[in-house]
Amino acid sequence: MSTSALGRAWRLDERVALRPERFGALAYNFGTRRLSFLKSRELLELVNALDVHPTARAACDTVGIVEAELPRYERALARLAEIGLIRERSAE
Amino acid sequence: MKTLPLVEEFAYGLDAPICLTWELTYACNLACIHCLSSSGRRDPRELTTRECMDVVDELEQLGVFYVNIGGGEPTLRRDFFELVDYATAHRVGVKFSTNGSRITPAVARRLAAMDYVDVQISLDGATADVNDRVRGSGSHRTAIAAMERLAEAGFRGFKLSVVVTRENAAQLDAFHAIADRYGAQLRLTRLRPSGRGADVWDELRPTPGQQQALHGWLLEHGDNVLTGDSFFHLGAFGERLPGLNMCGAGRVVCLIDPVGDVYACPFVIHTEFLAGNVRDDGGFTRVWRDSELFQGLREPQSAGACASCGQFDACRGGCMAAKFFTGLPLDGPDPECALGHGEPLLVSHADAPRPRPSVDMTRRLPILSGGAR
Numbered sequence: 137m138s139t140s141a142l143g144r145a146w147r148l149d150e151r152v153a154l155r156p157e158r159f160g161a162l163a164y165n166f167g168t169r170r171l172s173f174l175k176s177r178e179l180l181e182l183v184n185a186l187d188v189h190p191t192a193r194a195a196c197d198t199v200g201i202v203e204a205e206l207p208r209y210e211r212a213l214a215r216l217a218e219i220g221l222i223r224e225r226s227a228e
Numbered sequence: 229m230k231t232l233p234l235v236e237e238f239a240y241g242l243d244a245p246i247c248l249t250w251e252l253t254y255a256c257n258l259a260c261i262h263c264l265s266s267s268g269r270r271d272p273r274e275l276t277t278r279e280c281m282d283v284v285d286e287l288e289q290l291g292v293f294y295v296n297i298g299g300g301e302p303t304l305r306r307d308f309f310e311l312v313d314y315a316t317a318h319r320v321g322v323k324f325s326t327n328g329s330r331i332t333p334a335v336a337r338r339l340a341a342m343d344y345v346d347v348q349i350s351l352d353g354a355t356a357d358v359n360d361r362v363r364g365s366g367s368h369r370t371a372i373a374a375m376e377r378l379a380e381a382g383f384r385g386f387k388l389s390v391v392v393t394r395e396n397a398a399q400l401d402a403f404h405a406i407a408d409r410y411g412a413q414l415r416l417t418r419l420r421p422s423g424r425g426a427d428v429w430d431e432l433r434p435t436p437g438q439q440q441a442l443h444g445w446l447l448e449h450g451d452n453v454l455t456g457d458s459f460f461h462l463g464a465f466g467e468r469l470p471g472l473n474m475c476g477a478g479r480v481v482c483l484i485d486p487v488g489d490v491y492a493c494p495f496v497i498h499t500e501f502l503a504g505n506v507r508d509d510g511g512f513t514r515v516w517r518d519s520e521l522f523q524g525l526r527e528p529q530s531a532g533a534c535a536s537c538g539q540f541d542a543c544r545g546g547c548m549a550a551k552f553f554t555g556l557p558l559d560g561p562d563p564e565c566a567l568g569h570g571e572p573l574l575v576s577h578a579d580a581p582r583p584r585p586s587v588d589m590t591r592r593l594p595i596l597s598g599g600a601r
């Protein structure tokens with residue numbers, strides 16, 4: 137991986153539907169037919185903000201994720217990319 | 229806002245199910261001896277096409293991503309594809325279970341071309357002799373032919389669904405090979421003493437040794453083999469299986485039966501677990517949110533006799549349906565408790581009357597040979 141997940145631009149995969157819940161959100165990918173969970177409301181906000189920001193880092197700033205928390209969200213985004221929930225935008 | 233670990237969040241219930249099982253008809257052209265819903269004949273009160281569409285509208289509103297459609301044999305409904313098209317057009321995905329008898333080459337091509345649709349072919353023996361004893365003469369051939377057609381049509385990743393029994397527990401690798409051959413994914417589920425399954429459970433349930441081997445096999449195959457969280461009671465053998473490992477009945481899942489009755493889960497078709505009907509005022513949504521039964525299931529549950537067990541956090545007392553239909557207390561061990569606490573209870577409760585399912589649509593006339601006609 138050349139740049140970290142935070143330095144890149146992402147979007148929600150178009151086959152993914154999110155359902156907000158108290159704990160975060162349910163996420164279902166109609167393509168892979170897999171259900172996954174976003175385990176906090178902050179992560180849901182971040183995922184929803186990815187689309188309109190040039191980098192994930194910028195999206196983090198907008199939703200108010202503090203510096204110390206960034207590594208945790210970077211790992212979460214990498215995992216979401218791995219399971220095909222989010223896609224890198226530059227690849228389009 | 230403080231949130232709890234996911235399993236606890238789910239145990240207290242969600243505003244809408246994560247997914248649900250919807251048996252579209254009690255009609256079936258097979259007569260499997262372990263049928264969970266005692267299917268055979270159509271019920272004249274079954275939901276009409278319009279009523280089914282209304283349910284789909286509600287599910288869309290609720291944000292239910294997909295439904296597991298079953299029966300009976302759901303493809304016997306004349307409006308089956310109309311309903312599948314309607315659901316997927318409303319972003320409610322469909323995964324349907326079938327014995328494969330209606331999967332012609334043309335149907336396979338149609339299914340392969342559809343987004344939002346998944347197919348689950350039922351097979352309960354890797355060999356015809358083992359399968360057909362349970363599912364009926366010719367049913368192995370029918371299921372294999374359906375898989376061939378789906379594979380030929382380019383449908384990748386459909387599911388091969390197997391109920392694990394004493395007779396097929398040694399065939400897990402063979403099932404895996406069959407799934408691989410057709411580009412399918414293997415799904416294993418638990419034999420439950422529900423429906424007609426109650427009549428054969430004693431003879432067909434895997435032995436304790438087979439249960440332990442199954443636990444090891446599932447761990448070895450991890451996420452590649454699906455289980456629908458079916459075997460969470462085996463977590464007490466030590467390592468937990470992938471999945472949520474909890475009973476979702478009335479909390480995150482439920483069953484809608486062909487006449488619109490809503491039960492806590494697909495394995496408890498009994499008045500005791502009947503929450504309401506989609507035809508009632510307020511429809512499915514109100515049943516899900518307000519029924520006393522579901523409210524009760526979302527309360528903290530007593531661990532009863534299991535409270536002092538060191539493995540309670542792993543299995544949480546196991547499956548409610550398995551306990552109920554074997555006549556065991558609901559706040560005690562699962563009849564197939566990994567630590568063996570169920571066996572003495574089965575012996576001591578052997579003479580107690582076991583609850584019978586509330587619905588039995590079993591055909592009274594024998595079906596002709598050939599099974600899937």
